[in-house]
Structures are given as C-alpha cells and as structure tokens.
Amino acid sequence: MTATRPGPDIFETLESEVRSYCRGWPAVFDRAQGSRMYDEDGHTYLDFFAGAGSLNYGHNNPLLKRALIDYIERDGVTHGLDMSTTAKRTFLESFRNTVLRPRGLPYKVMFPGPTGTNAVEAALKLARKVKGRESVVSFTNAFHGMSLGSLAVTGNAFKRAGAGIPLVHGTPMPFDGYLDGRSPDFLWFERLLDDSGSGLDRPAAVIVETVQGEGGVNVARGEWLRGLEDLCRRHDMLLIVDDVQMGCGRTGGFFSFEEAGIVPDVVTVSKSISGYGLPFALTLFRPELDIWEPGEHNGTFRGNNPAFVTGAAALDAYWADGQAMEKQTLALGDRVEEALRAIRSEHFEDTEDPRGRGLIWGLEFHARDRATRTARRAFELGLLIETSGPESEVVKILPPLTITREELDEGLGILARAARETA
Template sequence: MTITQPDLSVFETLESEVRSYCRGWPTVFDRAQGSKMYDEDGHEYLDFFAGAGSLNYGHNNPVLKRALIDYLERDGVVHGLDMSTSAKRAFLETFQETILRPRDLPYKVMFPGPTGTNAVESALKLARKVKGRESIVSFTNAFHGMSLGSLAVTGNAFKRAGAGIPLVHGTPMPFDNYLDGRTPDFIWFERLLEDSGSGLNQPAAVIVETVQGEGGINVARTEWLRKLADVCKRWDMLLIVDDIQMGCGRTGGFFSFEEAGIVPDIVTVSKSISGYGLPMSLCLFKPELDVWEPGEHNGTFRGNNPAFVTAAAALNAYWADGQMEKQTIARGEQIEQAMVAIRAEHPEATREYRGRGLVWGLEMTDPEHATKIARRAFDLGLLVETSGPESEVVKLLPALTISPEELDEGLRILARAIRETV
C-alpha cells in the first residue's frame, strides 16, 4: 500500500502529547463501515482493533444506525440524567429478557457514568460501603481504568505513575499462572488472610479480569476462577468481575465468566454495551448489595439515551437466538489455527499465543518486535495494537461480526508483517 504523507499539523501542534494510538497509525481516518476503516485519501484498512473492544458489532452497524437515526429524527430525549425515559425502559426490559433472565442472573442495574472507569469506581465504592472495609485485592498485570480508584487496582507501573500521588487501599496478588505453576493457586493469598501478622487488612472485595487485555491477553483458567470465587465466599469478600473489554460476547458468552459457572457479586460492563461506540457503562450487582442512598453516587452523563437505543437494538439483533456465541467461538478457532501456523514458522521469534473467543495475543520473544509488527501491519492495511507490560504482545481484537473472508485476509496480512519484521 502506498501511503501519502497526511496533514497531521493541527494534531501535532494543538493536541496534547498524551495522544497515543494516532502515533502508531499516522493517517487521518475519515469513514468506517463494518470491519473496515478508510482514511482521507481512500486507503482501506482492516480493523482488528474494534475501538479497543467498543465496536464488537463493527463500525456503523446498519441495524444499530437505523435505530439511532429513527430515534433522533423523532426528537427522542438525548440527555436525561437519570430520569425515566422510554429509551432507558426499552433497554432495561431488553437487557433483562435477553441477557439476565436466560442466565438466571439476579442483578440490579446501575448507570454510573459513560466510561468503564466510572463503572469500576462505583463497584469499588459500593463494595467498601457494603463491607465497611477499605482494602481491595487486585491482580498482577491488571488494568481497570485511569481514574485514581481504578489506578490503585491496576498493575502497570507506567500508568500508575501518572497518578502523581500515592495509590492506596489496593493489594496485588498473583494472577493465574503468574508463578508459572510452581505454587498452588491462592496459597499466598490465603496465608496472608489467615495470619494476623501478615499486614493485610481484611479486604472488602477482590476485582479480576477473566482475560487480562491490556496486561497481555492473560487467560484465567475456569478452575482458577472457581477457586477464586470460593476464596471470596469463605473469607467474606465480594467478587467483582471487570468485564469492560471482555464482556458483551468478546470471549463467546455474553459475560466472560459464564464458562466458569460462577456468579460474581458485582460486574462492570462498558465498551460494547452500547454496540455503536457510544459512551455507556453499567455496574451490575446482587440485589442485597443495593444499599445506595438516592443520589449518593451520581453524574451528569449517566443517561446517554442514544446509547440505550443502540444497546437495545444490539441485544435484540445479536443475542436473542444464541447464534452470536457459536459464531464467535468458530471465528476464534479460525484465529487459533493461524496462530499455530505463525508459531511453527517463527519458533524462536514468538514465545506463545493466548486467547479465547475473539481476543488473541501473540507474545514475541523480543518485545520490540511487537511494535514493529503492528507498524508494518498498518503499512499493509491492517490495524492491530500491542499489549503487555512491555508491549510485547501483538493483540487481535476484531469485530464479532467480521466475516470469515475478512478474518482470513487480516490473518494473512499479519503473517506477512511478522515474516517481514522478524
């Protein structure tokens, strides 16, 4: 692909240095549809990034777009704080009938604000309020958001340093296989809980990602998650599952914890819950935990009604018949076959591949290779990002609606980018 030099001057002179994704993809995107994005010069890119997981149903999904346009054209309420609206009612009823009731999940629904970190903050706040304790246990290489409470339970040193103040009341524990299987699961955690001299304050809750996305696509085993749920129950700690990136079908089931057969006390959801990339998040919790006083946790942008509209449309279109989960698992097997071939072709340059459903990571032996592969893939017309503490993992996050042909095309580009880089 021949790339002409785009005009990036206004971004470079006016926008903050904090910008990141645009540095790896130096072009000006203009339009997008399905699994493809197009820049101002008409160059086409296959998107294996999907808005960091906020576009599970692709760009400008026609079903969701139609619902949104119809709602706006009839002057439906756009901003509603936490007032009762027809759009919110339609979403709540659809969410209950399509997602919660079939899975026998009793959750109450809270709209904490527009972003994932808003959902995490509300979950931590609620857990502390319910238990009357401050400490929260998180895990190595976790990522839960960029606001202060979320950063306190995030593992990445670079992101934590941006807080500028001490991050307190969070205690990290080893994630599944962090110690390469040399230590029995939770032996250190439970020893600290048992020992009054350990210095660990009794935690209010444990927060976990079933698949760590930013941490390097680290996949927790179902048995590990079940043991974690048991530890929480025995030691009177609430279990919070952060399903912000891995929920909404990313790993197969609508919730990533379904495969483990556990029912967390609190679940945070965001990113693809609106289906259209519109800001929206949920904090779900068991009814007995609903101890909030009216207005005790609020925010101006809790009621994003256009997001309610597209969210309900997405649930009706993709989750009413159970086919989405089967399709995602099939597409995941397609990616895994490609990973096997890449690993066989480059046994020394690649360390391992990991994933579930439609989230996969390829860990490179030389961390610098991952960034170079992502940049070469961009030059060839494929958008992929990196993750992991040293950005050593090439991360694949295509839309759940991607076609087998588009997936094959992207995987061929990725294989070529790796071949030309390593």
C-alpha cells in the same frame, strides 16, 4: 467559499502530547463501515482493533444506525441524567429479557458515568460501603481504568505513575499462571488472610479480569476462577469481575465468566454495551448489595439515551436468539488460534504459544520491540492491530464479532506477512 481541509500538523501543534493511538497509525480517518476504516486519502484498513473492544458489532452497524437515526429524527430525549425515559425502559427490558433472565442472573442495574473506569469506581465504592472496609485485592498485570481508584487496582507501572500521588488501599496478588504453576493456586493469598500478623487488612473485595486484555491477553482458567470465587465466599469478600472489554460476547458468552460457571457479586460492563461505540457503562450487582442512598453516586452523563437505543437494538439483533452469536464467535476464534499457531511454528524461537478465548487473542514475542514493529508493518499493509502487555510485547487481535471469515483470513494473512518481514 471553498473550505480548506486542515493538514495533519494541527494534531501535533494543538492536541496534547498525551495522544497515543494516532502515533502508531499516522493517518487521518474519515469513514468506517463494518470491519473496515478509510482514511481521507482513500486507503482502506481492516480493523483488528474495534475501538479497543467498543465496536463488537462493527463500525456503523446498519441495524443499530437505523434505530439511532429514527430515534433522533423523532426528537427522542438525548440527555436525561437518571430520569425515566422510554429509551431507558426499552434498554432495561431488553437487557433483562435477553441477558439476565436466560442466565439466571439476579443483578440490579446501575448507570454510573459513561466509561469503563466509571463503572469500576462505582463497584469499588459500593464494595467498601457494603463491607465497611477499605482494602481491595487485584492481580498482577491487571488493568481497570485511568481514574485514581481504578489505577490503585491496576498493575502497569507506567499507567500508575501517571497518577502523581500515592495509590493506596489496593493489594496485588499473582494472577493465574503468574508463578508458572510453582505453587498451588491462592496459597500465598489465603495464608495472608488467615494470618493476623500478615499485615494484610481484611479486603472488602477482589477485582479480576477473566482475560487480561491490556495486561497481555492472559487467560484465567475456569478452575482458577472457581477457586477465587470460593475463596471470596469463605473469607467474606465480594467478587468483582471487570468485564469492560471482555463482556458483550468478546470471549463467546455474553459475559466472560459464564464458561467458568461462577456468579460474581459485582460486574462492570462498558465498551460494546452501547453496540455503536457510544459512551455507556453499567455496574451490576446482587440486589442485597443495593444500599446506595439516592444520588450518593451519580454523574451528568449517566443517562446516555442514544446509547440506550443502540444498546437495546444490539441485544435484540444479536442476543435474543440464544447462542448463535456465541457459536459464531467461538468458530472464528478457532480460526484465529489456528493462524497464530502457524505463525508461532514459523517463528518458534521468538514467540510464545498464542493465548486467548473467543475473539480476543495475543501472540507474545521474545524480542520486546518486535510486536510494535509487527503492528507498524501491519498498518503499512492495511491492518489496524495494537499491542499489549507490560512491555508492549504482545500483538493483540480484537476484531469485530461480526467480521466475515474472508475478512478475518485476509487480516490474519497480513499479520503473518508483517511478522515475517520484521523477523
């Protein structure tokens, strides 16, 4: 019997209208390796998307794949909830020895559900439990996930509208640069905190991304982040850094906040922590905040043992030797910035200065549909690249950290051509 391959129309007839990425990339992908994906018709695509930051070490990384295959072949535990397993122990030991101890970070490790929004929900719940308050402050153009608590601290109006109910107990404040330097940092925020008549309930916590990926690649200055940490300390608020997309080396250091020299009270990590694209998330927090009762926050898939295996392998392969990965990422990031500035000079009237750190960069177009048109043309030329920002006005560059210089230059060349052909 010969199997008949289903046509692409099954995605349109059977799958929900909620699907999104497949609309911009109308191909049926079949294989992936390293920095490239291949569709079933044999076309090759350079990947400047990397699973929305879930594939920092590339597709089917051979080191991680070998560890996963060996684990499965020996009948290692696949599903264990929060039971103690050898795979979990190995991951915790690797995380402590390669990430926490070298950075002097005291965090306890919590395994919530397997996604970034699960980690954020756990962080918000813990902050409210510790402080006995409901309000959480977030920032303009923030994105923290699609579940209700995370949406309440997300800025995007389209995503918030999908909740279908009022999103409460969250208060937005201006992100770094939002007011174009026209007022001192945190002037409005601190005035509200000091004024008993302001109507601002005393917040339990502040949640922030050091680089807003979905919000348009908006980069917070180290000075601003240090000021925010100081503000939180003086006003008895917990500082939560959402490192779901910017952690695991995306901006250079393993955590995106390292460069600023701050130590958040709570950190959320997901996406590339498994190393292999497997669902996995962590909520990290200071030991004194660990006031959970057993089972007070749980989830059926919080014990993803295959992700423990690939996560430990990634830490040992790429982070055990100190700063090699960070140096490589920053060097490649310099090349991206150079290329984006060249595109900016060619299209000066319709672009802003490129924004980014490490291997997360964005180029904003004044014509709000041009980023989408550029990304579409890039796809036709063999490059997967997405847009971000409140109006999808920013082309967002998010390649694997393991991409070669030659592959990076190839993709940047395609992007430059796409921008030129959509001018």
